[in-house]
Amino acid sequence: GENVEQHPSTLSVQEGDSAVIKCTYSDSASNYFPWYKQELGKGPQLIIDIRSNVGEKKDQRIAVTLNKTAKHFSLHITETQPEDSAVYFCAARGTSGGSYIPTFGRGTSLIVHP
Amino acid sequence: DAGVIQSPRHEVTEMGQEVTLRCKPISGHDYLFWYRQTMMRGLELLIYFNNNVPIDDSGMPEDRFSAKMPNASFSTLKIQPSEPRDSAVYFCASSFGQETQYFGPGTRLLVL
Numbered sequence: 001g002e003n004v005e006q007h008p009s010t011l012s013v014q015e016g017d018s019a020v021i022k023c024t025y026s027d028s029a030s031n032y033f034p035w036y037k038q039e040l041g042k043g044p045q046l047i048i049d050i051r052s053n054v055g056e057k058k059d060q061r062i063a064v065t066l067n068k069t070a071k072h073f074s075l076h077i078t079e080t081q082p083e084d085s086a087v088y089f090c091a092a093r094g095t096s097g098g099s100y101i102p103t104f105g106r107g108t109s110l111i112v113h114p
Numbered sequence: 115d116a117g118v119i120q121s122p123r124h125e126v127t128e129m130g131q132e133v134t135l136r137c138k139p140i141s142g143h144d145y146l147f148w149y150r151q152t153m154m155r156g157l158e159l160l161i162y163f164n165n166n167v168p169i170d171d172s173g174m175p176e177d178r179f180s181a182k183m184p185n186a187s188f189s190t191l192k193i194q195p196s197e198p199r200d201s202a203v204y205f206c207a208s209s210f211g212q213e214t215q216y217f218g219p220g221t222r223l224l225v226l
Contacts, residue, residue: 032213043118043205043217044157089157093212100212101147101170106156 002027002094006105014113019080021108024072027094033066033073034102036089044089048075080112118218120206126224132194135221138187139208147215148181148191149205157205163189196225 003026013019025033031052036044050057050064050073057064061080066073073092077084087109091102119138127133139146147162161171166183174181178197183189193200201224207215 034214036217041219043207043220045217046214049214101145101159101162102213102215104157104159 002030002092002103004090004092004103004105006090006108008108009106010109010111012111012113013080015080015082017080019077019084019110019112021075021088021090021110022072023074023090023092023105024070025092025094025103026071027092028068028071029095030071030092031095032093032102033064034091035062035064035075036091036104038087038089038107040086044087047088077110080110082112082114085110085112118206118208118216120204120218120221122221123219124222124224126226127196128226129197130195131225132192133196133200133223133225135191135204135206135223137189137191137206137218139189139206140216141187143208143210143216144186145209145212145215146183146189147205147207147209148189149207149217151203151205151220152201160191196223198225201225 006023034049037047038044061078063076087107089107090105093102121136148160150158160173161181163183181191203220203222205217205220207217209215
């Protein structure tokens with residue numbers, strides 16, 4: 001099945017700086033890569049996703065990039081704000097082994113200091 | 115839609131007691147997932163259903179855990195007997211197809 005590694009586990013930035021979270025995956029046939037944000041006391045919520053036929057996708061201050069050759073994808077947050085503080089999860093949906101359910105990374109705790 | 119609904123939101127119980135967690139998925143969704151979240155192990159997929167049928171329960175820790183989905187609008191996760199190491203936040207999520215999952219607010223379980 002799919003294996004997703006995510007790093008760093010903790011990221012601390014100053015307000016206004018950029019933040020980058022990176023993930024690698026093992027199944028070269030994976031075709032869908034969502035990112036979730038989990039605020040304190042809540043369940044994870046989808047913030048952006050990308051498919052394997054696209055190399056980059058942007059939505060206001062967040063962007064995702066995908067490098068299929070290297071099997072890694074990244075989340076970029078620009079002009080960070082205190083409300084961006086949360087745990088972020090990447091996921092990858094493999095297509096081998098009979099499972100088509102996204103596998104989640106371990107999460108990155110992002111702290112934005114005012 | 116109200117989103118995924120979970121109950122109870124908090125549960126404190128004593129070791130050996132039976133615990134039942136409940137989930138109402140978003141109407142029209144055909145997949146339902148149960149996850150467990152701990153600091154040590156992160157977000158673990160326990161089991162998922164497609165059209166009310168369990169598809170993969172390989173993440174269920176042991177026989178003390180069981181899950182059912184009697185109809186498209188209700189699922190339960192039961193732990194019997196509960197142990198302190200079961201203390202965690204349990205999330206239910208649903209999706210239409212195999213992509214975007216919508217998570218509930220979670221049930222915070224503490225087993226004393």
